[in-house]
Amino acid sequence: MSKNTLFFRATLSFILLAFLSCNSNQDECELDEEILAQDLNLKITRLEDDFFSAKTKEDFLFLFEEHPEFTEEYLQPELYANLDSLASSLLVVHQDSSMKDLYEAVKSKRGDISEVNKNLENAFKYIKHYYPEFEVPKVYTFVSGFNSDLFITDDLIVIGIDYFLPTDHPFQPDLPRYMAERYDLPYLVPMIVTALSSRFNEVDLQDKSLLAEMIYYGKAYHFAKAVLPCTPEGLIIGYTDEQVADSYSNEEYIWAHFVENELLYETNPFEIQKYLGEAPSTDAISTKAPGRLGRWLGWNIVDDYQISQEASLQDIMEEKDAELIFRLSGYRPRGIE
Structure with missing residues (x-):
């Protein structure tokens, strides 16, 4: 029997039960009203409207002055001779017919992102709950011409909203299909939250093992699930429902x-990439297995660590010792008694 057959021997009844369980949990999930009652209001600024409305170099210079964080951190004016040069370059780009068509597509298909705004606001409230010192960054959307999907710093988030057009839209980023399918609005807030987790995710920089990398990603996804408690696992890790169930x-x-392959303490970057890197499948296990299975497994280990140690989110994120997390997790695959 081949490894492909072995991997996907999941029964239809199991998958159906998994779907029903996920849907049931999702329907019953409620956000914490006390956390949501915090005085925190987010308004995502649609910068693409202002920039595509600009008609002259002076209009762009005004926008630079109006949005200094965006200009300094995202547009990187130091790469140009001066701000006048940057303004002239943007004027040419925004008068290009293909860029105008892309902007019109965004206006037509992604004119309303109120749900994203609300979900991100709620996520920030949850982060504030766990980390009161967290400063809410300014959040902008922008039409990047498929040059930047997400730009995140401590005080700024820029969403390349053109990346998040419907997956069946003619305008698509130049990405493999298995990745492009994740660039849809339901995945956007989980992507942002997972990226933000890195500022709280303490690591031992000397540990170069596969286990350390697995635990790093496991902590990132555990953080995202804590901050987005009603979000399905698949949207957090970027799997379909069927991939999660399988x-x-x-x-x-x-x-x-x-x-059996003694992988946990592997330090060869090429071997590690097989289990953590972006790929349509984890071929080393099965060509039918979803990619990044090492990250998914690390998430399960971290979840078990939280349960066995009754650890708070802060304790988990501050623990640098991946070996300790693994050992104290008592991890065993589901179905093993």
């Missing part, structure tokens, strides 16, 4: 592969 049904097989 991975759980084959968790014992996945774990056996890691153990």
Whole structure:
């Protein structure tokens, strides 16, 4: 029997039960009203409207002055001779017919992002709940010409909203299909929150093992789930519902592969990339297994660590010792008694 057959021997009944369980949990999930009651209001600024309305170099110079963080951090004026040069370059770009068509597509298909705004505001409230010192960054959308999907610093988030057109729209980023399918609005807030987790995710820089990388990603996804408690796992890690269900049904097989091949303490970057890197599948396990399975497995280990140690989110994110997290997690694949 081939490894492909072994991996996807999940029964239809298991998958159906997994779907029903996920949907049931999602329907029953409620956000914490006390957390949501915080005095925090987010308004995403649609900068593409202002920039595409600009007709002269002076208009752009005015916008630079109006949005200094965006100008300094995102537009990087130091790459140009001066602000006049930057303004002239943007004027040419924004008068290009293909860029105008892209902007019109964004206005037509992504004119309303109120749900994104609300979900991101709620996520910021949850981060504030866990980390009161968290300063809410300014959030902008922009039509980047498929040059930048997300730009995130401590005080600024720029969403390349053209990346998040409907997946069946003719305008698409130059990405493999398996990645492009994740560039849809439901994935946007989980992407941002997972990226923000890095500022709280303490690591041992001396540990170059696969286990350390798995735990790093596991902590990132655990953080995202804590901040977005009603968000399905698939939207956080970028799997379809079927991929999530199949991975759980084959968790014992996945774990056996890691153990039998003594992978946890592997330090070869090329070997590590097989289990953590972007790919349509984790071929080392099965060509039918979703990519990045090492990250998914790390998430399960971190979840078990939280349960076994009754650890707070802050404790988990501050723990640098990946080996300690693994050892104290008592991790066992689901289905093993």
